[in-house]
Amino acid sequence: MNLAVLRADLAAIIGEQYVSEPAADRQIYGRTPLLVVCPGSLEELAQTVARLAAEPVAIVPWGGGTKQTWGYPPSRPFVVVETSRLNRILDYTPDDLTISVEAGMTLGALSAALAANGQMLPLDGPLPARATIGGLLATAMDGPRRLGYGSARDLLIGIRVVEATGRVSKAGGMVVKNVSGFDMMKLYLGSFGTLAMIASANFKLIPQPRAAASILCRAQTPAPLWKLVNAIAASQLVPVAVEYLEGLALAGAPFAVAVRSEGLPAAVERHVRDVSAFAQQAGASAEPLRGADHEQLWAAINDVPQTATLAADELVARVTCLPAELSNVLAAARAAAQRAHLPMQATARALNGVAYLRVRGSTEALREWHAALLKAAPQTTLLATPSALRAELPAFGAQIANLDLMRRIKQEFDPNDLLNPGRFAVGQL
Amino acid sequence: MNRAELIAELERILGPRGVVANPDALLTYDADGCVMDTHEPHVVVLPTSAEQVAAVVRLAARAGMPIVPRGAGTGLSGGATPMQGGIVISTARMDKILQVDTANGRVLCQPGVINWELSQYLKPFGYQFAPDPSSQKACTIGGNIANNSGGPHCLKYGITASHVLAVQVVLPDGSIIWTGDGSAHAPGYDLTGVITGSEGTIGFVTAAWLRLTRLPEAVRVVLALFPDIAGASNTVSQVIASGLLPAALEIMDRLAIKAVNDMYKLGLPEAAGAALLIEVDGVEDGLDELLHDITAICWRNGAIDVRPARTLAEQNQVWAARKNAFGAMGRLAPTYYLVDTVVPRTKLPQTMDEVGRISREFRLPIANVFHAGDGNLHPIILFDRRDRSQNQRALEAATSVMKVSIDFGGVISGEHGIGVEKQDYMTLLFTTDDLAAMAGLHQSFDPHDLFNPGKVFPKGRGCGELAALRRSGVAWSALKSG
Numbered sequence: 001m002n003l004a005v006l007r008a009d010l011a012a013i014i015g016e017q018y019v020s021e022p023a024a025d026r027q028i029y030g031r032t033p034l035l036v037v038c039p040g041s042l043e044e045l046a047q048t049v050a051r052l053a054a055e056p057v058a059i060v061p062w063g064g065g066t067k068q069t070w071g072y073p074p075s076r077p078f079v080v081v082e083t084s085r086l087n088r089i090l091d092y093t094p095d096d097l098t099i100s101v102e103a104g105m106t107l108g109a110l111s112a113a114l115a116a117n118g119q120m121l122p123l124d125g126p127l128p129a130r131a132t133i134g135g136l137l138a139t140a141m142d143g144p145r146r147l148g149y150g151s152a153r154d155l156l157i158g159i160r161v162v163e164a165t166g167r168v169s170k171a172g173g174m175v176v177k178n179v180s181g182f183d184m185m186k187l188y189l190g191s192f193g194t195l196a197m198i199a200s201a202n203f204k205l206i207p208q209p210r211a212a213a214s215i216l217c218r219a220q221t222p223a224p225l226w227k228l229v230n231a232i233a234a235s236q237l238v239p240v241a242v243e244y245l246e247g248l249a250l251a252g253a254p255f256a257v258a259v260r261s262e263g264l265p266a267a268v269e270r271h272v273r274d275v276s277a278f279a280q281q282a283g284a285s286a287e288p289l290r291g292a293d294h295e296q297l298w299a300a301i302n303d304v305p306q307t308a309t310l311a312a313d314e315l316v317a318r319v320t321c322l323p324a325e326l327s328n329v330l331a332a333a334r335a336a337a338q339r340a341h342l343p344m345q346a347t348a349r350a351l352n353g354v355a356y357l358r359v360r361g362s363t364e365a366l367r368e369w370h371a372a373l374l375k376a377a378p379q380t381t382l383l384a385t386p387s388a389l390r391a392e393l394p395a396f397g398a399q400i401a402n403l404d405l406m407r408r409i410k411q412e413f414d415p416n417d418l419l420n421p422g423r424f425a426v427g428q429l
Numbered sequence: 430m431n432r433a434e435l436i437a438e439l440e441r442i443l444g445p446r447g448v449v450a451n452p453d454a455l456l457t458y459d460a461d462g463c464v465m466d467t468h469e470p471h472v473v474v475l476p477t478s479a480e481q482v483a484a485v486v487r488l489a490a491r492a493g494m495p496i497v498p499r500g501a502g503t504g505l506s507g508g509a510t511p512m513q514g515g516i517v518i519s520t521a522r523m524d525k526i527l528q529v530d531t532a533n534g535r536v537l538c539q540p541g542v543i544n545w546e547l548s549q550y551l552k553p554f555g556y557q558f559a560p561d562p563s564s565q566k567a568c569t570i571g572g573n574i575a576n577n578s579g580g581p582h583c584l585k586y587g588i589t590a591s592h593v594l595a596v597q598v599v600l601p602d603g604s605i606i607w608t609g610d611g612s613a614h615a616p617g618y619d620l621t622g623v624i625t626g627s628e629g630t631i632g633f634v635t636a637a638w639l640r641l642t643r644l645p646e647a648v649r650v651v652l653a654l655f656p657d658i659a660g661a662s663n664t665v666s667q668v669i670a671s672g673l674l675p676a677a678l679e680i681m682d683r684l685a686i687k688a689v690n691d692m693y694k695l696g697l698p699e700a701a702g703a704a705l706l707i708e709v710d711g712v713e714d715g716l717d718e719l720l721h722d723i724t725a726i727c728w729r730n731g732a733i734d735v736r737p738a739r740t741l742a743e744q745n746q747v748w749a750a751r752k753n754a755f756g757a758m759g760r761l762a763p764t765y766y767l768v769d770t771v772v773p774r775t776k777l778p779q780t781m782d783e784v785g786r787i788s789r790e791f792r793l794p795i796a797n798v799f800h801a802g803d804g805n806l807h808p809i810i811l812f813d814r815r816d817r818s819q820n821q822r823a824l825e826a827a828t829s830v831m832k833v834s835i836d837f838g839g840v841i842s843g844e845h846g847i848g849v850e851k852q853d854y855m856t857l858l859f860t861t862d863d864l865a866a867m868a869g870l871h872q873s874f875d876p877h878d879l880f881n882p883g884k885v886f887p888k889g890r891g892c893g894e895l896a897a898l899r900r901s902g903v904a905w906s907a908l909k910s911g
Binding site: 009013014043044047048051054093094096118140142150151153154161163166167169170173175176177179180181183184185187190191195196206207208209210236237238263264265266269270271318320321322324351352354379381400401402405406408411412413424425426 | 532533534535576577579583587588590591600606607609610611612613614615616617618619620621622623625627643644645646666669670671672673674711712713714715716718719771772773774775800803804805838839840841842843844845846847851855858859860862863864865866867869870871872873874885896899900901902903904905906907908
């Protein structure tokens with residue numbers, strides 16, 4: 001590869017000032033990109049990818065860089081393609097309750113634009129000021145309010161991608177209901193950019209609720225809180241989030257459950273009353289939170305799984321399981337953490353069977369903890385690990401079903417393994 | 430393999446009761462609810478298990494025969510029509526609800542279970558299966574998954590894709606896989622997501638874990654009458670803009686009101702140009718206050734009558750009229766062509782004006798019953814199929830509706846699917862590159878085009894050809910000079 005020629009060609013596509021040597025913060029587990037490029041339009045992005053594919057050189061899509069520790073590091077030399085200049089709203093008619101945005105727009109900027117019109121996209125990803133829409137979609141990151149409003153899987157209605165060859169294709173549309181053609185959105189969502197690079201996305205929006213409040217329920221042990229969670233599940237209440245919290249200072253107790261209600265004022269107050277009563281019956285305390293306290297609580301909870309700022313000895317994992325198994329999985333994780341003398345923090349979508357765990361400690365202790373966790377929860381994804389452990393631990397759990405079929409899909413969309421090579425469950429060709 | 434050998438082999442797999450080969454009987458499988466295109470199958474099989482489906486698929490591959498899946502045959506896009514003959518696999522005998530798992534919010538069932546029967550079965554548990562297509566009393570879960578079906582309540586609860594947690598599928602190579610167990614974020618690509626809505630072209634669903642939705646504590650329904658569609662449409666926008674997400678927002682126009690009046694004795698004033706059905710649900714608290722607010726919005730937008738339905742009996746009567754409106758069309762004409770398109774919600778009034786113009790242009794009455802909250806139109810073109818001129822004009826009117834919907838930023842199907850009916854209109858919506866990406870997905874599952882061939886993609890554009898095009902790179906060129 002002649003890097004000087006590649007660099008000159010890329011500069012001719014996007015402009016000299018947008019092709020740069022990598023800064024220190026563009027590393028992934030110590031791997032440094034050959035170049036960092038920052039296209040400013042869909043056409044520039046497509047041409048950039050086409051040029052890199054012609055070389056061929058591997059591509060690592062980069063949004064806010066808050067989740068680059070997820071999975072494995074790139075397996076080959078690579079160029080980082082940033083989306084930071086692709087940060088525009090492409091189409092927004094508020095009364096249609098839909099929006100089309102470029103992949104590099106941050107969740108925070110999008111939320112601000114929507115709030116001005118009394119609307120929201122309740123994806124609740126961590127670090128909204130930095131995390132981009134493209135990154136949230138590529139990782140299928142979820143948030144506590146998936147319980148009430150669904151995840152990106154339910155809210156994404158259209159997509160435009162640049163494929164591994166530089167070809168541009170779209171699917172879906174700007175309507176909330178659409179069965180015209182295959183649902184390619186589902187294919188790209190959560191595929192870690194290994195099939196195509198997301199250029200823009202269309203979403204279904206939700207009107208902001210008239211009222212909102214939280215009930216923060218605290219206990220010294222987890223048992224009363226799981227009783228509370230079960231009581232909520234058995235009731236006809238419709239909270240938009242039921243989040244289990246463990247080892248977090250923000251909760252003000254070793255164990256807590258935060259319940260979020262949104263809707264009509266009377267309905268929200270009913271949730272406050274009933275959830276408080278359920279909590280007391282279960283043996284937990286209950287504190288209603290409103291206004292700024294309510295907002296701050298959820299902003300803090302949403303950030304718990306963040307992977308942008310990490311200690312050198314920190315491991316972050318996501319565990320998914322059937323909802324009824326979650327308390328046992330967390331108990332196993334807790335017991336293993338105690339055995340290995342690791343302080344553990346957890347935030348879990350209690351009724352969805354999704355938990356994010358953080359532990360810190362020595363390499364040996366983390367290794368022991370992870371092995372125990374994997375037994376209890378085969379679907380454990382590593383979102384960040386100390387560099388020393390990265391090559392050793394399986395990033396996508398104990399087993400990946402249907403890998404042959406997934407490899408055929410990867411082979412069809414990216415036969416030369418140019419897109420995020422080596423980083424995902426599929427595609428380690 | 431000749432026909433007799435094929436049938437003998439199928440009978441060995443399925444038993445004699447599981448194979449339909451009588452020519453008269455085969456004729457009844459020559460179409461689904463879309464009667465514009467018909468073609469009979471070589472043979473129909475009625476398996477009871479995934480293993481039987483897989484054995485039939487392997488046999489079909491050896492015999493070089495296509496597989497066409499069929500549920501209740503209520504589809505409106507020809508998805509179950511065996512356009513190239515072949516083996517129709519009916520799910521009629523795979524109709525068991527296998528497990529209700531309330532602790533994990535999921536239910537396991539076979540594809541031949543009828544949508545309505547599933548929800549009735551779940552009621553005593555306090556749950557429902559939320560997607561509720563108008564054909565729900567007949568249509569099957571397998572068909573709902575294949576078409577990613579909608580229904581009035583998907584405004585609030587989402588389309589079928591949001592309610593399918595994992596599927597067991599037989600792949601074109603005859604293997605049987607599960608895409609997950611219903612837990613979130615199964616590692617790797619979202620196979621459940623891409624199989625749902627693929628119209629039986631990449632996998633044959635033999636079982637599914639579906640999401641359970643808790644029955645709401647309380648429901649309120651309002652029927653508001655307006656002099657015209659515009660008043661009803663504006664009400665829809667304002668109800669949503671006021672921070673409310675109703676469970677359903679449905680509109681019927683003058684002609685539809687007349688049809689359901691005749692049939693259900695609703696006593697609606699026929700001077701009304703539009704009837705708007707609004708349903709809200711949730712906890713009891715605040716619902717009456719909400720009903721009051723919605724009623725006020727209706728009056729502000731020129732409603733001539735607003736009728737709250739508080740009792741279950743009243744609500745059921747209103748809903749029966751809406752859900753059976755298509756059946757009531759038989760009172761107006763011998764045949765109807767139900768077109769399914771979607772436009773951005775604010776474009777509904779203009780689109781309805783255009784539908785009126787199309788009705789005049791092609792000299793055919795068009796009734797409208799639609800999911801207003803979603804912008805999902807259902808113009809019902811009334812005609813007499815025996816009249817060749819009317820037949821032709823109905824087709825042309827439907828094409829015009831699709832074109833108008835695209836012009837307003839919409840799409841050609843919201844919930845009925847592409848099938849045969851709309852395959853040649855896909856190019857109005859998608860570029861060759863868009864279609865090629867879909868073909869790439871198709872090729873990774875079904876490289877030999879064994880499952881439901883000749884559907885979804887435009888006629889004459891083979892998936893293999895489209896996918897090959899996609900694999901070739903594009904030339905790059907300098908964009909910035911200097």
